Amino acid sequence: MPNKPTKETFVTEITPRSEDFSRWYLDLVRRAELADYSPVKGCMVIRPYGYAMWELIQQALDARIKATGHVNAYFPLFIPNSLLTKEAEHVEGFSPQVAYVTHAGGEELEEKLVVRPTSEAIIGTMYANWVQSWRDLPILINQWANVVRWEKKTYPFLRTTEFLWQEGHTAHETEDEAEAETLKILDLYADVCESVLAMPVVKGRKTESEKFAGALRTYSIEALMGDGRALQAGTSHNLGQNFAKAFDIKFQARDKSVQHVWGTSWGVTTRLVGGLIMTHGDDSGLVLPPNVAPYQVVIVPIGRENWRETVLPKALEIQRALAGAGVRVTLDERDERPGWKFAEWELRGVPLRLEIGPKDIEKSAVLVARRDTREKQSLAMDGLPQRILQLLEEAQANLLQRARQFREEHTQRAGSYAEFREMMEGRPGFVIAPWCGAADCEARIKTDTQATIRNMPTANVPPGSCVRCDNPAKAEAWFAKAY
Amino acid sequence: MPNKPTKETFVTEITPRSEDFSRWYLDLVRRAELADYSPVKGCMVIRPYGYAMWELIQQALDARIKATGHVNAYFPLFIPNSLLTKEAEHVEGFSPQVAYVTHAGGEELEEKLVVRPTSEAIIGTMYANWVQSWRDLPILINQWANVVRWEKKTYPFLRTTEFLWQEGHTAHETEDEAEAETLKILDLYADVCESVLAMPVVKGRKTESEKFAGALRTYSIEALMGDGRALQAGTSHNLGQNFAKAFDIKFQARDKSVQHVWGTSWGVTTRLVGGLIMTHGDDSGLVLPPNVAPYQVVIVPIGRENWRETVLPKALEIQRALAGAGVRVTLDERDERPGWKFAEWELRGVPLRLEIGPKDIEKSAVLVARRDTREKQSLAMDGLPQRILQLLEEAQANLLQRARQFREEHTQRAGSYAEFREMMEGRPGFVIAPWCGAADCEARIKTDTQATIRNMPTANVPPGSCVRCDNPAKAEAWFAKAY
Numbered sequence: 001m002p003n004k005p006t007k008e009t010f011v012t013e014i015t016p017r018s019e020d021f022s023r024w025y026l027d028l029v030r031r032a033e034l035a036d037y038s039p040v041k042g043c044m045v046i047r048p049y050g051y052a053m054w055e056l057i058q059q060a061l062d063a064r065i066k067a068t069g070h071v072n073a074y075f076p077l078f079i080p081n082s083l084l085t086k087e088a089e090h091v092e093g094f095s096p097q098v099a100y101v102t103h104a105g106g107e108e109l110e111e112k113l114v115v116r117p118t119s120e121a122i123i124g125t126m127y128a129n130w131v132q133s134w135r136d137l138p139i140l141i142n143q144w145a146n147v148v149r150w151e152k153k154t155y156p157f158l159r160t161t162e163f164l165w166q167e168g169h170t171a172h173e174t175e176d177e178a179e180a181e182t183l184k185i186l187d188l189y190a191d192v193c194e195s196v197l198a199m200p201v202v203k204g205r206k207t208e209s210e211k212f213a214g215a216l217r218t219y220s221i222e223a224l225m226g227d228g229r230a231l232q233a234g235t236s237h238n239l240g241q242n243f244a245k246a247f248d249i250k251f252q253a254r255d256k257s258v259q260h261v262w263g264t265s266w267g268v269t270t271r272l273v274g275g276l277i278m279t280h281g282d283d284s285g286l287v288l289p290p291n292v293a294p295y296q297v298v299i300v301p302i303g304r305e306n307w308r309e310t311v312l313p314k315a316l317e318i319q320r321a322l323a324g325a326g327v328r329v330t331l332d333e334r335d336e337r338p339g340w341k342f343a344e345w346e347l348r349g350v351p352l353r354l355e356i357g358p359k360d361i362e363k364s365a366v367l368v369a370r371r372d373t374r375e376k377q378s379l380a381m382d383g384l385p386q387r388i389l390q391l392l393e394e395a396q397a398n399l400l401q402r403a404r405q406f407r408e409e410h411t412q413r414a415g416s417y418a419e420f421r422e423m424m425e426g427r428p429g430f431v432i433a434p435w436c437g438a439a440d441c442e443a444r445i446k447t448d449t450q451a452t453i454r455n456m457p458t459a460n461v462p463p464g465s466c467v468r469c470d471n472p473a474k475a476e477a478w479f480a481k482a483y
Numbered sequence: 484m485p486n487k488p489t490k491e492t493f494v495t496e497i498t499p500r501s502e503d504f505s506r507w508y509l510d511l512v513r514r515a516e517l518a519d520y521s522p523v524k525g526c527m528v529i530r531p532y533g534y535a536m537w538e539l540i541q542q543a544l545d546a547r548i549k550a551t552g553h554v555n556a557y558f559p560l561f562i563p564n565s566l567l568t569k570e571a572e573h574v575e576g577f578s579p580q581v582a583y584v585t586h587a588g589g590e591e592l593e594e595k596l597v598v599r600p601t602s603e604a605i606i607g608t609m610y611a612n613w614v615q616s617w618r619d620l621p622i623l624i625n626q627w628a629n630v631v632r633w634e635k636k637t638y639p640f641l642r643t644t645e646f647l648w649q650e651g652h653t654a655h656e657t658e659d660e661a662e663a664e665t666l667k668i669l670d671l672y673a674d675v676c677e678s679v680l681a682m683p684v685v686k687g688r689k690t691e692s693e694k695f696a697g698a699l700r701t702y703s704i705e706a707l708m709g710d711g712r713a714l715q716a717g718t719s720h721n722l723g724q725n726f727a728k729a730f731d732i733k734f735q736a737r738d739k740s741v742q743h744v745w746g747t748s749w750g751v752t753t754r755l756v757g758g759l760i761m762t763h764g765d766d767s768g769l770v771l772p773p774n775v776a777p778y779q780v781v782i783v784p785i786g787r788e789n790w791r792e793t794v795l796p797k798a799l800e801i802q803r804a805l806a807g808a809g810v811r812v813t814l815d816e817r818d819e820r821p822g823w824k825f826a827e828w829e830l831r832g833v834p835l836r837l838e839i840g841p842k843d844i845e846k847s848a849v850l851v852a853r854r855d856t857r858e859k860q861s862l863a864m865d866g867l868p869q870r871i872l873q874l875l876e877e878a879q880a881n882l883l884q885r886a887r888q889f890r891e892e893h894t895q896r897a898g899s900y901a902e903f904r905e906m907m908e909g910r911p912g913f914v915i916a917p918w919c920g921a922a923d924c925e926a927r928i929k930t931d932t933q934a935t936i937r938n939m940p941t942a943n944v945p946p947g948s949c950v951r952c953d954n955p956a957k958a959e960a961w962f963a964k965a966y
Contacts, residue, residue: 099587105633150588
C-alpha cells in the first residue's frame with residue numbers, strides 16, 4: 001500500500017475540470033501524487049499512489065494472460081540496429097523515434113544498439129532459433145517491460161518517452177489461429193478495461209494508415225475521455241507472415257513442407273492509468289473504481305481532542321474487520337481536521353469514506369460516504385464488512401454504467417459531410433459514418449476536422465456512400481478527435 | 484505456468500556436475516530452457532521456465548517488502564550524465580561500466596544519458612523535491628527494474644550486462660533509523676533465500692574495499708555454491724548522508740534545524756536463479772525447492788498403448804484435486820516413453836513425480852518419486868493432496884538442511900597463513916580467519932590465494948593477530964573464492 005499522502009504539494013489547488021480539462025488533468029496527476037516530472041526530458045516518475053494502480057492493472061491482466069495459456073519471459077532491452085532494419089515497414093515506422101546507445105564500457109560500440117521501442121525484432125530473432133517443427137507451436141509468450149520512443153510532445157501517462165507495458169508475441173501454425181489469437185486478446189483487453197477500470201471501450205479494426213508498422217492488421221480498443229476525446233487504450237496486431245519472413249521463423253509443417261509461422265503481437269501500457277483518471281475524475285479530484293483503487297476504504301475518526309482515546313480503538317477494530325474481509329483499507333490517524341482529511345481523500349478518489357465519532361459508537365453505527373455518488377448513509381456495525389463489499393460492487397457497477405451512458409450520449413451518426421463537420425466542432429465524442437476506405441479521404445477528413453478514424457468495429461459493409469467523397473462505402477468508421 | 488518443454492534442444496546431454504561444474508551449469512541453463520544467449524553481447528534471454536522461478540522469487544520478496552511498510556514506484560531508465568557525477572565515489576565506481584545514449588529522435592543529444600546501472604542518482608534528485616519536513620520521513624520506496632552494467636566477462640544469471648532486480652531506496656530522520664533499516668532488509672533477504680530458495684546464507688558486513696561505491700557501510704548475504712565457491716546473493720547499504728549531501732536532500736528537523744536525510748539502498752537480482760541452480764542441482768539436472776518450483780508435481784501416466792482410455796481420466800482427476808489444494812501441477816500427456824519423460828522432468832528439477840498406471844488404479848494408489856532424495860513410495864489416492872503437501876514441505880526442509888550441512892562441511896578456521904594457504908587450494912568453501920582490517924593485507928591475500936573476504940558476520944573483535952600479517956586482529960572475516 002502507498003505511503004499516506006504528505007501535505008507537501010507542488011499544486012495546492014486543482015483547476016476545475018469544467019474550466020480547463022487539460023490543466024485539471026495535469027494538476028491532478030501531481031496533486032494526487034500519481035506522477036512527477038523528472039530531470040529527463042519526456043520521462044516521468046510514477047509515484048507510489050499511481051504505481052499501486054498500475055500494479056492492480058498488472059495483476060488483473062497477468063492473471064488473464066496466464067489463464068489463456070500464455071507464459072512470461074524476458075528479452076534484452078537492447079536491439080542491434082541491424083535487426084531492427086530487417087522488416088522494412090517496421091524500421092520505417094520506428095526509426096525516427098528510437099534512442100541509440102553508441103558508447104559503453106568506456107568504448108565506442110562497433111554496432112549501435114537501439115533501446116527497444118517494441119520487441120518484435122529481438123523476439124523474432126529468438127523464435128527463429130526455437131521453432132523447428134509444428135510441435136513447437138504455438139509459442140505464447142508475454143513480457144512485462146519498459147520501452148522507449150522519443151516523443152516530441154509528452155503528457156503524463158498518455159505519452160511519455162519511456163513507458164511500462166506488457167507485450168505479447170505469439171507464433172502459430174496457421175493464419176486462422178493467428179487471427180483468432182489477435183481477437184481473443186482484444187476481448188481480454190476489453191474485459192480488463194470494463195471490469196477493472198470501469199472504462200467501456202469500442203473494439204474494432206484500425207485503418208491501413210493507422211496500423212502497426214509491419215502488421216497485416218491492427219485492432220484496437222478505444223475509450224472516450226471525459227472531455228470528448230478518444231483514447232486508444234490497447235492494440236492487438238495480426239502480423240501475418242511479415243516478421244516470420246524478415247526473421248526467418250520457419251517450421252516443418254504436418255505435411256512435411258517448410259513454412260513460415262503466423263505471428264501476433266499486442267500490448268497495453270501505463271497509459272491506462274491516464275485513461276482511468278480522465279474517464280471518471282471530477283472537479284474534486286480522482287474517482288476510482290474499487291477494483292483499481294489502492295485504498296478502497298478510508299476510515300476517518302471524528303471527535304473532540306480526545307478522539308485517540310474515545311474513537312480510535314473502535315476505528316482500529318473496524319479496520320481489522322475490513323482488512324480481514326479482503327478490503328484494501330486505511331485509517332487516517334493524522335492530527336488534522338476531519339474536513340481537511342475528507343477533501344484529501346476525495347482528491348485521491350477513495351471509493352468509500354467511513355466516518356466514525358462518539359455518537360456513531362453509541363448507536364453502534366458508522367457513516368459511509370460514497371465518492372462516486374456522494375451519497376451518505378449510516379450503517380450498522382453489525383455485518384459491516386459484507387455491506388461494505390456490497391457497496392464497493394455497487395460503486396464499481398455504477399461507474400461503468402455512468403461511463404457507458406456518457407459514451408452513448410456522445411456518440412452520433414452523420415449522414416452528410418456538412419453534418420459530419422458540424423458535429424465535429426469542439427470535442428463531441430464519437431461520430432459514426434460510412435467511409436470509402438481510401439487513405440486520402442481519411443487524411444482529408446483529418447485536415448478538415450482534426451478527427452481520425454479510431455477504428456471500425458464491424459467488417460460489414462454499410463449501404464450508401466462515403467461521408468466525404470460519395471464513393472461507395474466500404475466500412476462504417478468511428479471517428480473522434482483523439483489523444 | 485510455462486509451456487511444456489519441447490524436444491528441441493541445443494544441448495542434448497549435460498556434462499556431469501562432478502566432471503566440470505562450470506560446463507554442467509552452462510549446459511543445464513540451456514538444456515532446461517532457463518535462459519538462452521541473445522544477439523546482444525552479454526545479454527541473455529530469460530526463457531519461460533527460468534522466468535517463472537524469478538516470478539516466484541519476486542512474489543515472495545515483494546510481499547515481504549510491502550509487509551515491512553515499503554511501497555513500489557518507478558523511476559526513469561535514463562539518468563543525465565551530470566547527475567551521476569554528483570557523488571564522487573559513486574561515479575568513480577560506476578562510470579567504467581555504463582552505457583550511454585547519445586542520439587535519439589534523429590538528433591544528437593545535448594547531454595548524454597546514462598542507462599541506469601543503479602538509481603541512487605535519479606531517485607536522490609526526486610527525493611530532494613519531495614522531502615521538506617521530518618513529517619515527510621521516512622520514505623520507503625522500492626522499484627522492480629532492469630539495470631545495465633557493461634561487463635567484460637558474463638555468465639548466465641550470475642553476471643549479465645542487463646539484469647533484473649529490485650532496488651529499495653529509503654530516507655530517514657536519523658542515523659540509527661537508517662542502520663536499523665539496512666539490517667532489517669538484510670534479514671529479509673536472508674529469510675527469502677532460506678525459506679524460499681532453501682539456500683542458507685552468511686550475513687555480514689563488507690570490507691571498505693568491497694563496499695558499494697558511495698556507501699558508508701555495505702552488508703551482504705553470501706551463499707556457498709556446490710563447487711565450493713561463494714556467491715554474493717544480495718546487498719544492503721547504509722548510505723549515511725553521502726547521497727543526501729550530493730543531491731541536497733534536506734529537511735526541517737523536529738528541533739527546527741535543517742538537516743540532511745540518512746539513506747539506505749538495497750537490492751537482489753536475477754542472479755538468485757543462478758544461485759538456486761548451483762546450490763541444489765546434480766548430475767541429472769535441476770533440483771528445485773518446492774517453494775520456487777514452477778511445477779511442484781508432474782503426473783506421468785504409465786500404461787500400454789491404450790493409456791489415454793485406461794489411465795488418463797484418473798490422472799486428470801488427480802491433477803484437478805492437487806490444483807484445487809493449491810499445488811502447482813502439470814500432467815505430461817505427450818506421446819513419449821515414460822522413461823523419457825522421467826528424465827526430462829528430472830532435468831527440470833520438479834520436486835515430485837507421480838506415476839500412475841492400470842495397476843496403481845486397481846490398488847487405488849499412485850507411485851510418488853522425490854527428486855531430492857530419489858525415494859519412491861506408493862501412496863493411497865485417499866487423502867492424496869494432503870500427503871503431497873506434506874511431502875513438498877519435507878522436500879523443502881530437506882534441501883535447506885542438506886545445503887546447510889554442505890556449508891558446514893565446507894567451512895574451516897585457519898590459525899596460520901600457511902594453514903590458510905593450504906586450505907585455500909582448490910575450492911574449499913569458506914575459511915574463517917582473523918584479519919587486521921588493512922586493505923593491502925586483504926589485497927595480498929587475494930593475490931596469494933584468489934580468495935576474497937566475503938563478509939564479516941560479527942562486529943566483535945577476535946583475540947590474536949591477523950592471519951597474514953601478525954598485526955592485531957580487528958575482525959573475523961569469512962574468506963572464499965567467489966563468483
